[in-house]
Amino acid sequence: MDKNINIKVKIWRQRSPKEKGFFETYNLENISQGSSFLEMLDILNEKLINEGKEPVVFDHDCREGICGMCSLYINGHPHGPDEDVTTCQLHMRKFHDGETITVEPWRSAGFPVIRDLMVNRSAFDEIMQAGGYVSVNTGGVPDANSTPIAKDKAEMAMDAAACIGCGACVATCKNGSAMLFVSAKVSQLALLPQGRIEAARRAKAMVAKMDELGFGNCTNTGACEQECPKSISITNIARLNREFLSAKFKD
Numbered sequence: 001m002d003k004n005i006n007i008k009v010k011i012w013r014q015r016s017p018k019e020k021g022f023f024e025t026y027n028l029e030n031i032s033q034g035s036s037f038l039e040m041l042d043i044l045n046e047k048l049i050n051e052g053k054e055p056v057v058f059d060h061d062c063r064e065g066i067c068g069m070c071s072l073y074i075n076g077h078p079h080g081p082d083e084d085v086t087t088c089q090l091h092m093r094k095f096h097d098g099e100t101i102t103v104e105p106w107r108s109a110g111f112p113v114i115r116d117l118m119v120n121r122s123a124f125d126e127i128m129q130a131g132g133y134v135s136v137n138t139g140g141v142p143d144a145n146s147t148p149i150a151k152d153k154a155e156m157a158m159d160a161a162a163c164i165g166c167g168a169c170v171a172t173c174k175n176g177s178a179m180l181f182v183s184a185k186v187s188q189l190a191l192l193p194q195g196r197i198e199a200a201r202r203a204k205a206m207v208a209k210m211d212e213l214g215f216g217n218c219t220n221t222g223a224c225e226q227e228c229p230k231s232i233s234i235t236n237i238a239r240l241n242r243e244f245l246s247a248k249f250k251d
Helices: 037-050 122-131 151-161 168-172 179-190 199-212 223-227 235-250
Strands: 004-013 022-032 100-104 113-115
Touching: 004 037, 022 037, 122 179, 122 199, 151 179, 168 179, 168 223, 179 199, 179 223, 179 235, 199 235
Parallel strands: 004 100
Antiparallel strands: 004 022
């Protein structure tokens, strides 16, 4: 049965990308363990507003684990200590009475801090614009079964497409690499016949854009897979490497 707990929340405050940030600690009482983590932050902000203080800026949208915007680093883990969930799906029952909870933004050169806990994740949009799409003119909508796709390929493509682009892989990687995200987006198209036409150009363009935006290199530690809220497999990184090398050989 859920109960109410008293906690301390140690939160990163930073007024702008160029200003120096700092941690500030707040005391919260009678927080229901049945509430979500973002609801707890809402309660904190209501308290700060009533006290005439600046509320904490954080990002969110769907609160259903779909959009990936709730990008918070909580007690040393992207999206918190629970497994296979985003921050909005994390509940306060994962924390204990009297606990101090440390909350930070993503730490990556590719995701500069906008303010407090909100970071600029538009780098992922730029990577997708570089090649994460199919641009061939297919004419009218084809019948569902007109293009045969092997069941195992279709399932792997769907698994890769489950990536929501939250950036947890980048946040947890010691190198700040975006390889898991890029490989998932390449895989979801490379595994399907509709994506093969532009496969070579796609792999080179997306990797080049990733490097241009300042993301680090992958050294296969597996931390990204471990912390991914959608359990995206690092086997996709191997597929991306094959796609990239194949494209280079064709050149």
